[in-house]
Amino acid sequence: MNRSSTKSLWYCTIAFLTVIVPITAQQTGDLFGRSLLLNDGGIAGSTKNTITLIPPNATTLTTDYSLILPSAVPTVGNFLRAGSVAGTVITLDWNAVSTATSPYEEATAFQRNIRRITSLVNGTQVTPGFLATDLQAGHTAAGQTATANYSIIAGGSENTNSGQNAGILSGNLNNVASNESAIGGGVSNTISSSGFRSFIGAGSSNTVSVNFSAVVGGQNNSVSGGINEFIGGGQGNSVTVNYSSIGGGQSNSITGGQFLFIGGGSSNSASINNAVVGGGANNAVTGGQYGAILGGFGNTVTGNSAAILGGSSNSVSGQFSAIIGGQNLTLSGAQSLGFSTGSAMTVSTSGVFVVGNANLWLANNSSTASELRFFESQASTGAFPAAGTNYVAFKAGSSMTNDNTYTLPTTIGSAGQVLRIASSPAPTATTAQLDWVTISTPTVVTQAIVADNTLVTVAATTSFLRLDGNGIPANRTVTLANGSSDGQLLVIRGVAFGANGIELQDAGNLRLSGDVQLNNNDTITLIWDATSVVWIEVARRNN
Numbered sequence: 289m290n291r292s293s294t295k296s297l298w299y300c301t302i303a304f305l306t307v308i309v310p311i312t313a314q315q316t317g318d319l320f321g322r323s324l325l326l327n328d329g330g331i332a333g334s335t336k337n338t339i340t341l342i343p344p345n346a347t348t349l350t351t352d353y354s355l356i357l358p359s360a361v362p363t364v365g366n367f368l369r370a371g372s373v374a375g376t377v378i379t380l381d382w383n384a385v386s387t388a389t390s391p392y393e394e395a396t397a398f399q400r401n402i403r404r405i406t407s408l409v410n411g412t413q414v415t416p417g418f419l420a421t422d423l424q425a426g427h428t429a430a431g432q433t434a435t436a437n438y439s440i441i442a443g444g445s446e447n448t449n450s451g452q453n454a455g456i457l458s459g460n461l462n463n464v465a466s467n468e469s470a471i472g473g474g475v476s477n478t479i480s481s482s483g484f485r486s487f488i489g490a491g492s493s494n495t496v497s498v499n500f501s502a503v504v505g506g507q508n509n510s511v512s513g514g515i516n517e518f519i520g521g522g523q524g525n526s527v528t529v530n531y532s533s534i535g536g537g538q539s540n541s542i543t544g545g546q547f548l549f550i551g552g553g554s555s556n557s558a559s560i561n562n563a564v565v566g567g568g569a570n571n572a573v574t575g576g577q578y579g580a581i582l583g584g585f586g587n588t589v590t591g592n593s594a595a596i597l598g599g600s601s602n603s604v605s606g607q608f609s610a611i612i613g614g615q616n617l618t619l620s621g622a623q624s625l626g627f628s629t630g631s632a633m634t635v636s637t638s639g640v641f642v643v644g645n646a647n648l649w650l651a652n653n654s655s656t657a658s659e660l661r662f663f664e665s666q667a668s669t670g671a672f673p674a675a676g677t678n679y680v681a682f683k684a685g686s687s688m689t690n691d692n693t694y695t696l697p698t699t700i701g702s703a704g705q706v707l708r709i710a711s712s713p714a715p716t717a718t719t720a721q722l723d724w725v726t727i728s729t730p731t732v733v734t735q736a737i738v739a740d741n742t743l744v745t746v747a748a749t750t751s752f753l754r755l756d757g758n759g760i761p762a763n764r765t766v767t768l769a770n771g772s773s774d775g776q777l778l779v780i781r782g783v784a785f786g787a788n789g790i791e792l793q794d795a796g797n798l799r800l801s802g803d804v805q806l807n808n809n810d811t812i813t814l815i816w817d818a819t820s821v822v823w824i825e826v827a828r829r830n831n
Contacts, residue, residue, distance in 0.1 A: 351376055358382050392423070403433075410445070420449075436467075444473065451479070459490070469496075474505070486511075491521070501527075506536065514546065522552065532558075537567065545577075553583070563589075568598070576607065584613075591622075606638065617644060650683075659683040690718045697723045726773075734783070737764045737790050748772030753780045761789040761805035768823055770797060771816025778814045778823070782806025800825045 323342045330336035343349060353376040358368070362382035371381035391408050395401045401416040403409075403423070410426035414433035422434045426445035434441045434449040434456075441447050444458040452467045459473035466483040474490035480497040488494050491505040501511045506521035513528030522536035530546040537552035544559030553567035563573035568583035575590035584598035592607040599613040606622040617628035621638035628644025635642050650658035659681040666677045673679070684692075697707070701724030709715050710723040726748065734754040735744060744753065746769050757764035761782075771778070782789045782805075789807040794800040799822045804812055809831035814823040 353378060355380060439464075447471075451481075454479075462488075477503075494519075509534075525550075540565075548573075556581075571596075575605075579604075587611075601632075614644070614646070617642070657683045657686060693719045695719070695721045697721075699724065702726070737766060739764075741765050741767060743767045743769060745769045746771060746776075746778060748776070751777060751779065753778065754783050755780060755790045755806070756783040757788050757790040758784075760787055761791040761807065764788075764790045766790050766792055767796065768792075768798065768814075770821060771818065771823065774816065774818035776816040777826075778816070780806065780812050780814070782808060782810045784808045797822050798825075799823065801828075804828055 323340050326339040326341070328337045356377065356379045358371075358381045360382060363384070366382040366384055368380050369383045370378050372379045391405055392402050393405050395403045395415045400419050402421045403414065403416055404425070406413050408425070412427040412430055412432075414422060414427050414430055416422040416434045417439060418437045420434040420437060421440040421442075423443055424432070424441050424445050424447060425443070427433065428446055432446050432448050436450050436452040436454065438453045439449045439451060440455045441449050442455070442457050444456065444460055444462070446461050447456045447459060448463045449456050451464045451469050454464045454466065454468060455470045456462050456464055457470070457472045459471065459475055459477070461476045462471045462474065463478045464471055465481040466479050466486060469479045469483055469486045471477050471479060471487075472489045474488070474494070475492045477488045477491065477494045478496070479486050479488060480495070482498060483496040483501065484499040486496045486498070486500060487502040488496055489502075489504040491503070491509070492507045494503040494506060494509045496503055496511045498511055498513060498517060499515045501515065501517040503509050503511055503519045504521055506519065506525070507523045509519045509522065509525045511517045511519060511527050514530035514532070516531045517527040517529070518533040519525050519527060520533075520535045522534070522538055522540070524539045525534045525537065526541045526543075527534055528543050529548065532542045532546060532548040533550075534540050534542060535551045537550070537556070538554045540550045540553065540556045542548045542550060542558050545561035545563065547561060548558045548563045550556050550558055550565045551567050553565070553571070554569040556565040556568065556570070557572045557574070558565050559574050560579060561577045563578070564580040565571050565573055566580075566582040568581070568587070569585050571581040571584060571587045573579040573581055573589045576592040576594055578593045579589040579591065580595040581587050581589055582595070582597045584596065584602070585600045587596045587599065587601070588603045589596055590603075590605045591609060594604040594607060595610040596602050596604055597610070597612045599611065600615040602611045602615065603618045604611055605618070605620045606624060608622055609619045609624045609626075611617055611619060611626050614627045614629045616630065616632040617626050618632070618634040619626050619642070620634065620636045621640065623638055624635065624640045624642065626635060626642035626644070627646065628642065630645040633644045650660060652658045660683065661679040661681045663673055663677055663679040666672065666674055668674050705724040705726050707722045708725045710721045713721055715721070729749050730751040731747065731749045732752040732754065733747070733750050734756065737755050737757045740763050742764070744755065744766050746753075755766060780792070784790075784807055787807070789805055789810070791803060791805045792798060792800060792812065793803045798814075806812065810829065811831065812828040813826040815826050817824055
């Protein structure tokens with residue numbers, strides 16, 4: 289055998305061993321290796337190609353697992369999948385590839401307008417505008433689509449969108465006709481062509497026909513005049529002026545001015561600049577800027593910067609005036625405050641605080657009686673009271689056994705009179721009638737008696753008479769005038785020299801224990817009995 293034959297035999301032996309060894313190993317055990325190389329039938333170095341199967345890196349493969357190939361032969365289009373998993377053993381099988389069919393299509397070539405496919409649409413199939421999208425489930429007319437450029441209807445049925453860059457999220461029979469506007473949903477809501485950049489959230493039969501305005505929800509609400517208007521919800525509410533809002537409620541309306549607000553309630557109205565109605569029913573701010581009604585029923589404000597907090601059938605027409613509640617009170621005066629109950633009351637005076645048909649309590653629970661204070665006049669502006677400003681105060685006693693009620697007199701009284709507890713009606717443990725009475729201040733009168741039968745006047749305040757006689761008492765008789773008040777006391781002193789003096793006789797309006805002559809320093813005390821109209825002797829002394 290030559291060298292060339294020997295060399296060929298060696299190569300064949302090597303090749304044979306290379307093939308036989310793996311086959312033998314596969315029959316008798318498992319093969320282990322870093323990768324599996326599968327070669328095609330090409331010639332090495334030129335057309336021969338290799339597929340290499342490589343397991344994950346050691347850092348990523350967390351556990352050993354086995355793949356069991358399918359036992360069946362696949363059909364065209366099958367893909368290999370994990371049919372079942374038992375621990376770390378995965379059994380593979382063949383599965384048919386499902387063909388996915390898109391529910392959407394481009395309606396017009398090169399327009400990039402998207403719609404549902406015909407099989408998914410009830411009624412008329414429609415064509416959206418350029419770069420528009422219509423995903424509605426049904427149409428009854430060709431115009432019920434997103435006809436404007438860049439518009440969208442995301443769902444619902446029978447909606448119409450003709451506003452560019454506008455949208456309808458869902459709902460039925462909604463209509464957007466203005467650019468850059470939107471309807472969230474609901475039924476039969478409309479944004480007209482004059483509602484630029486406006487919005488309706490949902491609800492039914494709501495309309496917006498002005499720019500930059502919104503109706504969030506509710507039913508039959510309307511924004512139809514001005515700009516920048518808002519209705520939150522409710523039913524039958526209407527806004528027709530700039531920068532105004534209704535929060536909700538029913539049948540509320542804003543019809544004049546601007547910058548107005550109605551919070552809610554029913555049948556409230558506002559029609560003047562910067563007016564507010566918080567709620568209630570049938571309340572109206574119709575005149576006077578900056579007017580407000582917080583709530584209540586049937587209240588009316590027509591004065592500038594006037595307000596009603598609540599109550600029923602109250603009215604304020606005076607500027608800077610307010611009613612805090614109650615009913616049937618009308619304030620037509622300026623800068624006044626009122627509360628009343630019961631029958632209708634009208635107050636036209638300015639600068640008053642009216643409490644009608646109600647008691648005013650100065651209450652406390654701090655163990656200190658509250659005071660009613662009357663301050664003296666103060667001219668300076670700013671902090672009140674200023675330093676040095678004083679007051680008069682009335683307050684209840686700190687410890688009382690009964691409620692005390694004092695009723696004032698019906699007349700104004702006279703100069704110098706004072707209040708006292710009247711005898712009629714008789715006072716009780718809790719009530720007393722006051723009346724005016726003249727308090728006598730004791731006065732002393734000195735009078736010369738120079739003729740017989742001289743009349744001496746006794747004033748209401750006279751309690752002491754000095755009578756100076758210039759003759760003997762029998763020739764200087766004195767007559768006293770009647771007293772002024774029942775129980776008036778009178779002391780008479782004789783002032784004279786020698787045998788001179790005065791005489792009082794037990795006659796006329798004098799009831800004495802006999803005639804009396806008063807010389808120097810002699811006295812007699814009398815008391816006036818208004819019932820009998822007489823002076824009665826109490827005592828006499830010869831001094």
